[in-house]
Amino acid sequence: MTRDFKHSFKTAQRPELSLAVYNAGFQKCPPLYGWGPGIRDHYLIHYILSGRGACRIGEGQWELQAGDAFLVRPEQTAHYQAAAEDPWEYYWVGFAGPSAPLLLSATVFAAGPVARPKAGDRLRQALLEIYKARGSGYSSAVRMAGYLQAALGLLMEEEPARPEEALADYARRGAQFIQRNYSRPIGVEEVAREVRLSRSHLYRAFQAVYGCSPSEYLTRCRLQRARQLLASTALPVGAVAASAGFEDPLYFSRLFRRRTGQSPSAWREARFGGGAATGLTPPAESPPDSPL
Template identity: 65%
Template sequence: MAEDFKHSFKTDRRGELSLLVYNVGFQKCPPGYGWGPGVRDHYLLHYVLSGQGTYETEGRTFVLHSGEAFLARPDVPIFYRADEVNPWEYYWVGFSGPAAPLLLAQTPFTAARPVLRPAAGDHLRQGLLDIYKARGSDYPAAVRMAGYLQAALGLLMAEGPCRGEEALSRYARQGADFLQRNYSRNVGVEETARTCGVSRSCLYRAFQAEFRCSPSDYLTRFRIQRACQLLCHSTLSVSAVAVSAGFADPFYFSRAFRREVGCSPSAYRTQKTGGAESPDNKEDPV
């Protein structure tokens, strides 16, 4: 068995580029060597050159062999470990920046598909090695490493099923589905973005492109639609309708309803049902 080795580089540079390499290297792991369980604050791409190991994320376990790659996303719990008998040798790069989720959205990697076997595996390995060779802590080195990283991701884009606008549309629809299924609880943009496997800014751009509104506005509008249904087809009080539709604050609900529909919730109920406003339902806070 070949002797274990590790060659790596790490920088503390943050936030100066739209795509920024945090760490890069290659390693022949000793048997059973692993990392986690834990989370990273950046994306982490591994390409397995030889041997095998396991990668665990979100309740799933993948056994990886030579020629396969796995992607870890920020703030998603992961654990990976080299095989006891045939430990893997891999190349890796950790990176972040506003451009990272948009570039990854054009590759075959998704939150549901964190492992793949790239057709251009050897070229990907060379690309990761090029990042390592360009390493350095100054600004020019950061630019060079980002350039090689973009080229490496471009290899994956060439075999990805989703590109450009199609990728943004997919993330927007995935986010919208999540919001529709969770509208009644205190769900936020951060949780939605994490579920979709993208950053907040990427999710915002996706919603703007697909729905011409922000994720927060989309959620509010969906909640208002649900409130309209309840006002027309239930005997719940206005306050109960607000809570049922996901509005914890009845004053905010009334203001949002007026802004979206053009009248108060109780007036809307009267108009749609054709009846007089009952004392129980005439509860508009503002």
């Protein structure tokens, strides 16, 4: 029976790189050895060389074996554990940086947190090279980042045409977040944090999918909700504005007039002759990705 072992490295200082390795190593786990439940502030990839185990990431659970890999994202609850019999041996790397989300979006992990990479032993070797390049200096950090890019490149072999699709997925996730939270005082920065993408890449994603910026999409969601409230309730204009996420009712009225050619009150009057009341059927609404 192979004896348990662990070889690991963790950076003492996190370098200011667009892609930076935080930790790396490989381990033959004892039976039922595990980590979590917990969250981390960086990405973490494990590649299973032999044995078996299980992981729970977010709401999903998986039984894993040799040849499988899994990704834990920042601020994502995770728990993973070696099997009682034939516990796994794995290689891992933890990393972060502005380039990380977009690079990962082009890998096999674009489809989910668990994958079975075709790269196989080449991926193991790439992860080992990261560990072998370990060191506390800046030059070591750059070398480790280079080997990390090589490892991510191997994970991209499965999905050579996915970057655009992955950006579209980020846009859809951002749009869903906006649709759930437009009534709160949210901004683009919060949306970008939620989907873990830079503002510039989020802008590109929204432009590609919806033909507008994230901030414009947010404005359209709020205006659409305002129209629904004007049509289906007797709320005063100020209450409509607040309910739709506009903190300043005067700004809301000016914006509404600019987009529709009428003030909120005139828009309601023209359609409902003096104000809507509960029970009226609101007009059909265009989706938020269409201009008001």
